[in-house]
Amino acid sequence: MSHAPATPLDRWQHWCDRRRAELSSPDSWLGLIGLIWLEPGANRVGSAPGSAVALPEGPAHLGDLVWDGSSAASLLWRPAPGSPAHIESGAESHTAGVDGIVLATDAAGAPDTVAVGDLRFFVIARDGKLAVRLRDLGWQAHEPFAGLDYFPFDPAWQVAAVWEPLAPPQSMEVPSVTGELKTVVVHGRAVFERDGQRHELLPMEEGEDGYFFVFRDLGAGRDTYGAGRFLRTAPPRDGRLVLDFNRAYNPPCAFTPFATCPLPPPENWLKIAISAGEKKYAGHG
Template identity: 55%
Template sequence: MSNSYQVSDLSRWQAARHAELSAADSWLGLVGLFWLEDGLNAVGSAENAVVCLPAGPAFAGSLRVEGTRVFWQADGLEAQELETDRSGAPAAVHIEKLAFFIVEREGRLAARVRDLAWASRQAFAGLDYFPEDAAWVYEADWAELSPPLTMEVPNVTGELKAVEVRHKAVFTVDGQSVELLPMSESDREVFFVFRDRTSGKESYGAGRFLKALPAKNGRIVLDFNRAYNPPCAFTPFATCPLPPPENWLPFRVPAGEKKYLGEH
């Protein structure tokens, strides 16, 4: 267990989560996910549009896909290339009170549509948390895997992504040795996806996410009070990774976010 646990820090983190999810660009504002094909993809409110908007003009323009590149051509205007989320924040196209942007998933491209005025009709219901508990902050060994492990990680749509794992977090819970494998590592953070015995009951059924600061001197701090629901808990238009079997914890983790009970 880490001695660096601070309730005030947790309160700020929870406030930031609330602000993120109640904002105009929240996951709760998504109203569609449309997979694109090579060539022209019509965008509009017409029934035959590939990217079908819930309101607005019947035909607003077209998305032209050329391999991994996407060009937006609004009706009557010149085409412009759109940045996807491949390497950061994607470029958004605004159409009245709607916006769409392009995401790339395992070589496939899709347009996500967002209702920017969602909160004016349906206020964010807020999040419920397990009681704050410093006992769920662990200082784990950050063990190197040699050779690295390659996992096939599924997402909620059934697609698989190959993930190379170079380390594992090893810690002890009630005398039981536990391991967690990261989904990704960077010089800024380490990202985990896990399930536990609260999943599907008190917490979101498909598991929860957890981020940690990079390891120092072979140790990494896992603060389960900051375990949080994936985007799929708030919208059907996300493509969240599922926890690998190695990250199914055989006990309850009564810390972090509980199941979201609001409507989406």
Template identity: 55%
Template sequence: MSQDSFEDWRQRRHAELAGPDSWFGLVGLFWLEDEVSRVGSAADCVVRLPAGPAHLGDLLMRDGSVVWRPVNGAGRHLATDRDGKPDVVNHELLSFFIVERDGKLAARVRDRGWAQQRLFHGLEHFSEDPAWIVEADWLPLDPPLILEVPNVSGDLKPVTVGFQARFEIAGQTLQLLPMSVGDSEVFFVFRDRTSARETYGGGRFLKVKPAADGRIRLDFNRAFNPPCAFTPFATCPLPPPENWLPLAVTAGEKRWNGAH
């Protein structure tokens, strides 16, 4: 992860949310349950597009893979988001791609022209405060914990947690459990006493650089809203009770007020 400044981070975050592939552009999430799912604007389509032809094509589910068969054109396999960026099917300003959640597949539909109708003026943040940059101990858990992490849809996903970040703020000893640990970043989901007041009620995300020499740096100034703060068509993990911090983290992004 780059060592960009807080202002650079804010500008990059703004560009991400204001761009054509922003979470604001999602207009549908359709779960695929049948072997053949029609895609188009007609009422009988499983994947319902807000505009365009009545029948654009079909999604075929075969042996755990997905094939896109357009009405006009050759068919092709579509990679889901399971192992990285999914393949995208474009039609004018509309696009869709396949997401995989706990063995189930869904088509996410995006309107890449959303910003032509709605302006995004940015997010509010707490002022940057070096007091919210914390050097935490990175402690192994033996045996690892198995957490049942809920998401906004009410589903539970088992997550194996092998480490814990332990740190002190305002005289309190606190812990956070990571939701994932990778070669390039560690991902946390947390809730605090600003949640549902000054910040998003479903908690916030924090991504940091991997630990080194038994220490990990948590910069809460870069805590950010999950996609579910901006669209009902995302499936976001919620913070487990172990990551409910008993104090107000007055750092990072504030709650999105819904105005563009």
């Protein structure tokens, strides 16, 4: 029976190891090779020139993704005759008919994945639009993982913050790398002091399992990823929470141009440099 690492340093190292394992795996963000926005109607998938979803290899016509233009959590996959593709998902079966196979997007949770060789694609739903994410499981053969670099672990960056409820709740406009704005309702803020100054962070997500922050600090673009970093915390307890900046990490868009990451809202632009957590990715262009 395994035991959790005993010291804060050990626990942080364990977290770093899991992070490296995640990013070096076949289904890493680094394996994304395409993000294609779908149009209503039949979207042709294949390696033939002019395909809406162009594959780098494989059959000229693999099939069609048929979308009725709604923001539903599913669409149809219509395989071409003799298509070698198959569907990977947790579902035991899929609804099939003369018009195609119902394919779940990520709006309903884990999306269905269409697989052919080392290529995988699935459909994401964003603000009423659908897009295909195309992944190559053999990505490391083309561009090996460059590894991750961190600031040394520093207990001083395990910052105790006060959780201040907001009454009424505050609306916050969160931008994304795609240029969209998402309105997030925030019920509180984390307040902490550093070098005699007050600093605040507003969460993008609040839940029983934890809170999620997107922030930018004065070191962004120099030591750390220029568009900011992510941080997850346990929920507040007795009006306090811990912002462990040693576990600040890069968003997916630090590793691929085919992500749809949220960016730090102006409210979360900190006026200090956070010399803790994950640094720039060395393989990022």
